[in-house]
Amino acid sequence: MTASTLWSDAPKNRYAAERSGLAANRAAPDAHAARRHTTALAAGIFLAVNLVVLVTLTPTLIDTLSSIVTLTDVSSPRF
Incomplete structure (x- = not known):
């Protein structure tokens, strides 16, 4: 043989x-174990970066929304 x-x-x-x-x-491990680990690591990094950006921009978003609500309260006529 x-x-x-x-x-x-x-x-x-x-x-x-x-x-x-x-x-x-x-x-x-099988042949695709390294690819799965790399994909999981990349997804984890991507989600962590998105979470940091979301937390960073939350005060700005709150200020923007509150200013929009304030503008509509000021500009709307009251009878």
Whole structure:
């Protein structure tokens, strides 16, 4: 048996090994684990930055909304 025959008979990933009944090595992550970790890290950073921007702009938003309400109270005629 050559190495190429052995490799072609082997399952391609953990899920194929589980379907065929072979015990897959649980300690080794699959091929997309690094991509999932990177995506989760990028999403966490993105959400943290958005939260900081939201907290930073909240006083400005409150001032703007209160000034709009004040302007409508001043400009509306009272009978």
